[in-house]
Structures are given as C-alpha cells and as structure tokens.
Amino acid sequence: MAKVLMVEDDPEITELLEEYLGRYGIELFSVASPTVGLEKLESERYDLMLVDLGLPEMDGLELCRRVKERHPELPIIVSTARSDLSDKVVAFEIGVDDYVAKPYEPRELVARIQALIKRYQRLATGPDTQSPFQVDRLKMQIIHEGTVLDLTPAEYEIFALLIDKRGQVVSRDFIANSVESLRWESSERSIDVIVSRIRHKIGDDPRHPRFIKSVRGVGYRYIGS
Numbered sequence: 001m002a003k004v005l006m007v008e009d010d011p012e013i014t015e016l017l018e019e020y021l022g023r024y025g026i027e028l029f030s031v032a033s034p035t036v037g038l039e040k041l042e043s044e045r046y047d048l049m050l051v052d053l054g055l056p057e058m059d060g061l062e063l064c065r066r067v068k069e070r071h072p073e074l075p076i077i078v079s080t081a082r083s084d085l086s087d088k089v090v091a092f093e094i095g096v097d098d099y100v101a102k103p104y105e106p107r108e109l110v111a112r113i114q115a116l117i118k119r120y121q122r123l124a125t126g127p128d129t130q131s132p133f134q135v136d137r138l139k140m141q142i143i144h145e146g147t148v149l150d151l152t153p154a155e156y157e158i159f160a161l162l163i164d165k166r167g168q169v170v171s172r173d174f175i176a177n178s179v180e181s182l183r184w185e186s187s188e189r190s191i192d193v194i195v196s197r198i199r200h201k202i203g204d205d206p207r208h209p210r211f212i213k214s215v216r217g218v219g220y221r222y223i224g225s
Contacts, residue, residue: 154181
C-alpha cells in the first residue's frame with residue numbers, strides 16, 4: 001500500500017481524502033502543521049507528499065523547498081485554492097512535481113498520485129539499459145549515448161512522455177493535457193512543431209523513423225527499443 005503524507009489544515013478535506021484514497025490502496029497520513037510534517041519525514045518513509053499552500057507556521061512553498069532540499073527523492077503535489085500564477089511558477093522552480101487547483105475531483109488526484117509514484121519508482125530502479133535514451137526525471141534531462149540532449153521544457157516533457165508510453169499511440173489531446181509546458185499553447189500544430197524539433201535533435205527522419213512514428217490523424221508512437 002502506498003503511503004502519502006498530507007500537510008493540510010482543513011479537517012473536512014483530510015477526512016474525505018483518507019476514505020477516498022483508501023479505496024485505491026493509498027494510505028493517507030495527515031498533519032496540519034508543517035513542522036510536524038518535517039518531523040514525520042525524518043522518522044517515517046513515505047511514497048509521496050501532498051501539500052496545501054495556506055498553512056499555519058510556514059507557507060506551503062517554503063515547506064516544499066525544505067522538503068526537496070532534504071528529500072529530493074520524494075515526489076510532491078501541491079494542492080491549493082490560491083490562483084496566483086507566481087505561486088505555480090515558484091513551486092515548479094523549487095522542484096514540486098505537480099500542482100492541483102482546488103476544488104478538484106478526487107479521482108483526478110488519485111491518478112496523479114499513482115502516476116508520480118510509479119515514475120519515481122522507475123527512476124529508483126535505475127535506467128533502462130535497453131533504451132538508447134535515458135530519462136533522468138529528477139534533473140529533467142534525457143541522455144543519448146552519454147550526451148545530455150539540448151531540449152526545451154516542452155520538448156523534454158513530450159519526449160519523456162512518448163518514451164514512457166513506448167509502443168503505445170499517444171494522441172495529441174493526451175499530450176496537450178499531460179504536458180505542463182503546453183498548458184498555454186496546446187494546439188495540434190504547436191505539438192507537431194515541437195515533435196519536429198525533437199526529431200531534428202535526435203537525428204530521426206520522419207519518412208523512415210527509428211524512434212518517433214507519426215500515427216495519421218491521431219498523434220505519435222515511440223518505437224525505439
């Protein structure tokens with residue numbers, strides 16, 4: 001069972017999520033105090049941390065910064081009703097992995113928690129030696145033949161997503177909804193342009209692809225070994 005530590009001072013939310021997440025095999029441990037949350041991390045192991053921003057004692061962003069400094073291997077999701085774009089930007093700059101605006105559907109939160117835990121577990125088991133591309137999710141880098149590819153954030157996220165979904169057809173709609181860097185520019189044309197840039201950087205000919213294959217009218221599929 002996955003263990004999630006939540007720092008949230010709203011008892012109604014914690015009670016609701018404790019029951020709901022339990023249905024999906026996620027055990028939730030909730031505290032209202034950031035200080036207590038930091039203490040918990042020193043004595044217990046958790047698979048993910050869920051943090052509200054409006055907390056007593058310490059702002060949630062400061063809490064996230066301290067956690068990432070001490071436990072960079074721990075994925076963090078920020079859950080907040082604050083709508084300031086600068087909060088979101090700062091959160092990602094300090095290493096937060098996902099950002100969910102309240103109110104949200106609990107099922108969406110479950111999906112995000114499961115995806116992040118799975119991603120970090122893959123990272124912890126080491127690189128996939130069968131793939132010519134190694135994805136370092138902590139540093140947000142993709143390495144090819146010992147060289148770090150020079151990718152923009154959108155290029156990195158799309159290519160990492162395609163590699164994760166190896167062999168599966170990934171639609172443009174799925175890419176637009178899954179890639180944070182595309183939230184402000186999610187047209188089909190913009191995705192095609194970014195994929196074209198990725199192909200150029202990895203030396204992949206779209207007429208005879210070795211890595212990224214176009215699926216007409218749908219999206220793309222990573223076909224690398």
